[in-house]
Amino acid sequence: MSDARQILETAPGDEADVEHEFGGGVMGYTVGLGLAALLTATAFVLPALNLVWPPSLPIALGVLAIAQMGVHVVFFLHVTTGPDNVNNVLALAFGALIVFLIIGGSVWIMHAMNANMMNPAMHM
Amino acid sequence: MSATAAAHAASHSVARMPSHTGPANKRIVTGYGFWIFLLSDFVIFASLFAAFAVLVHNTNGGPGPHELFDLKSVAVETGALLLSTYACGLASIAAHRRSAIGFYLAMLVTAIFGAVFLGLEINEFYGFIDKGAGPQRSGFLSAFFTLVGCHGLHVSLGMLWLFTMIAQVFAKGFRDDIQRRILCFSLFWHALDIIWVGIFTAVYLYGVYL
Incomplete structure (x- = not known):
């Protein structure tokens, strides 16, 4: 080799x-x-x-x-950019996407909902 | 890349020569599989982070982050976990060098700092519950105890795994399969510190300063 x-x-x-x-x-x-x-x-x-x-x-x-x-x-x-780490990096990118969607999406939706409900307890 | 592979295949017998696209080393496959597990764990924590972010203002007249959180204790916890992760890295180096003494020592240091972290966290939880700020007090506290408690549970299980690895190295030595388990353990332990970075920022620092 x-x-x-x-x-x-x-x-x-x-x-x-x-x-x-x-x-x-x-x-x-x-x-x-x-x-x-x-x-x-x-x-x-x-x-x-x-x-x-x-x-x-x-x-x-x-x-x-x-x-x-x-x-x-x-x-x-x-986690490197080496050839045997391509799978790890791709999995990490997918994981980061899901994490971003869950956290960002939840916060965004609940913030919009609270704003529309005009709940006096929520001054966000 | 394929030209080199073809040249190699021609010069060696095809059966002996691992093809470039063929099965990867077991250590790489195991690490990849465990990495997928860790990412799924990150997704679980992401839901708990999202629940906390949504519920953080729902204190129901009870104590909020400002009254409860003690940043000094959190800073010590953070330092302990960081040093624990560093010692865990030294343990994987020692395992790679097949130095049993180095491995036991580094793992013990990892365990000691892990125990300091857990002790401070349990003390914090106990103090909250003592003040009547238990998980049933408000939505904020339910989310707090679920998120931080889930991380603490991971650290506790990691401690169990840590001592299992010490025992396995003692009983079986640095066999290839044991080395792969040590690799998975160190990935797990380092991943816990990544989640803690999210917790001390999103829960404690945001909670106290925002």
């Missing part, structure tokens, strides 16, 4: 690839930990210090959370 072929067919953590370090090694996980800790700390400190314009806070926190999820997926779950 040629080297090029072996590289093409193996992913981080593959059984056949014993001489490679797993998932980027300790360094990979440490970089992931550092980035995740930074994003978490920012999410907790940002609203407490009134650093951002208050109405933009939900967007800022949402962006930080999605960025941290991305860090986890790349550095801890090792």
